[in-house]
Amino acid sequence: MINAVYRLVAPRRIEIAFEDIDLTKPEVLVRPTKLSICNADQRYYQGSREPKILEQKLPMALIHEAMGEVIYDPTKTFSIGERVVLIPNIPGRQDDVIKENYRRDSGFCSSGIDGFLQEYVQIPVARLVRLPEKIPNTVGAFVELLSVSFHAIQRFMCFSHSRKERIGVWGDGNLGYITALLLKKTFPQSIITVIGVHDYKLSDFTFVDETYLITELPMDMELDHVFECVGNIGSQKALEQIVDLIKPEGTISLMGVSEFPIQINTRMVLEKGLRIYGSSRSGREDFEGLIEFITEHNDVIEHLEKIVAAVIPIHSIADIQSAFESDIAKSLGKTVMDWKE
Ligand SMILES: NC(=O)C1=CN([C@@H]2O[C@H](COP(=O)(O)OP(=O)(O)OC[C@H]3O[C@@H](n4cnc5c(N)ncnc54)[C@H](OP(=O)(O)O)[C@@H]3O)[C@@H](O)[C@H]2O)C=CC1
Ligand SMILES: O=C(CO)[C@H](O)[C@H](O)COP(=O)(O)O
Numbered sequence: 001m002i003n004a005v006y007r008l009v010a011p012r013r014i015e016i017a018f019e020d021i022d023l024t025k026p027e028v029l030v031r032p033t034k035l036s037i038c039n040a041d042q043r044y045y046q047g048s049r050e051p052k053i054l055e056q057k058l059p060m061a062l063i064h065e066a067m068g069e070v071i072y073d074p075t076k077t078f079s080i081g082e083r084v085v086l087i088p089n090i091p092g093r094q095d096d097v098i099k100e101n102y103r104r105d106s107g108f109c110s111s112g113i114d115g116f117l118q119e120y121v122q123i124p125v126a127r128l129v130r131l132p133e134k135i136p137n138t139v140g141a142f143v144e145l146l147s148v149s150f151h152a153i154q155r156f157m158c159f160s161h162s163r164k165e166r167i168g169v170w171g172d173g174n175l176g177y178i179t180a181l182l183l184k185k186t187f188p189q190s191i192i193t194v195i196g197v198h199d200y201k202l203s204d205f206t207f208v209d210e211t212y213l214i215t216e217l218p219m220d221m222e223l224d225h226v227f228e229c230v231g232n233i234g235s236q237k238a239l240e241q242i243v244d245l246i247k248p249e250g251t252i253s254l255m256g257v258s259e260f261p262i263q264i265n266t267r268m269v270l271e272k273g274l275r276i277y278g279s280s281r282s283g284r285e286d287f288e289g290l291i292e293f294i295t296e297h298n299d300v301i302e303h304l305e306k307i308v309a310a311v312i313p314i315h316s317i318a319d320i321q322s323a324f325e326s327d328i329a330k331s332l333g334k335t336v337m338d339w340k341e
């Protein structure tokens with residue numbers, strides 16, 4: 001069977017390639033129907049990664065946030081037409097200690113191996129999770145991003161001490177929004193404080209207890225723990241403020257990706273006995289846990305629907321490029337591509 005794969009061949013240039021799919025493999029065929037753009041895709045699309053990295057990774061199909069419909073399943077696990085979310089992390093060897101998303105022999109779709117921007121995706125059955133009826137397709141498209149926040153919160157529960165009176169989230173973008181929302185639902189007794197740089201973005205965080213602009217943050221504010229959801233060079237300024245304000249023995253969850261090495265005041269990290277840990281990507285258990293979490297917290301879905309910034313019908317490569325360009329121009333929210341047959 002012939003498949004169409006849409007690969008980024010150079011910054012802002014996507015080309016179609018036709019490849020054979022071997023239907024004798026015991027894998028499921030999914031037609032991605034709603035795909036959502038992540039900042040990581042934008043860094044490849046805009047060519048903001050180092051030239052050496054672009055040379056290694058391109059040509060490559062982008063997109064690791066997607067849901068779709070099962071077209072063919074030789075394992076008979078799914079019925080035809082069933083709605084599923086695709087897990088982009090592809091583990092290698094089994095390891096009972098190190099999580100699948102941190103293993104060096106795991107692959108990740110749209111970061112070294114082809115992502116989901118394909119007419120059909122042939123994928124192992126273990127890399128698919130059923131989408132419950134109550135989760136709409138537009139939100140299903142970015143379950144991967146939700147599972148990343150969910151994963152970071154699971155790690156937070158392992159690494160943090162029990163005093164959680166006030167938890168800070170730096171970053172007023174999509175990751176900050178989702179992380180703050182899941183934190184509020186997980187720790188309803190805690191004060192969740194979001195710190196950002198745009199009043200108009202912070203005004204959308206209606207479910208948290210407090211929001212502050214970085215310039216207006218009270219210097220006597222007491223934060224037990226913090227999540228950094230800024231990324232890029234902004235991470236540095238954020239971490240300077242975080243290390244100054246966080247209370248002794250607090251934890252800092254690093255989630256923002258930066259193309260530059262970020263400086264940090266290690267003297268204060270030592271003096272306060274802080275624990276800093278990184279969280280990246282997610283694995284099957286996070287997708288499953290997140291879906292269960294959403295089904296238990298009904299109102300989460302309406303808050304998530306609010307950050308669907310645009311749903312763009314895709315019929316051609318030009319439409320894909322327009323979707324990426326409109327995602328660059330948007331202020332807040334997720335851009336979802338509605339892949340038409
Ligand atoms: N760990 C992981 O697995 C994942 C990491 N990420 C990464 O997380 C980061 C955030 O993603 P996303 O939310 O989508 O990106 P956004 O760019 O939408 O959000 C970041 C927000 O933080 C604001 N900001 C800038 N400086 C500061 C500061 N000093 N303090 C507080 N806020 C600040 C930005 O404003 P402005 O735009 O004006 O700079 C922007 O509104 C990115 O680097 C992304 O790649 C994303 C997904 C998964
Ligand atoms: O977005 C992400 C997970 O959802 C990660 O930030 C992304 O996978 C990092 O990959 P890369 O090294 O290609 O930037």
Ligand SMILES: [Zn+2]
Nearest residue numbers: 038039040064
């Ligand atoms: Zn991502």
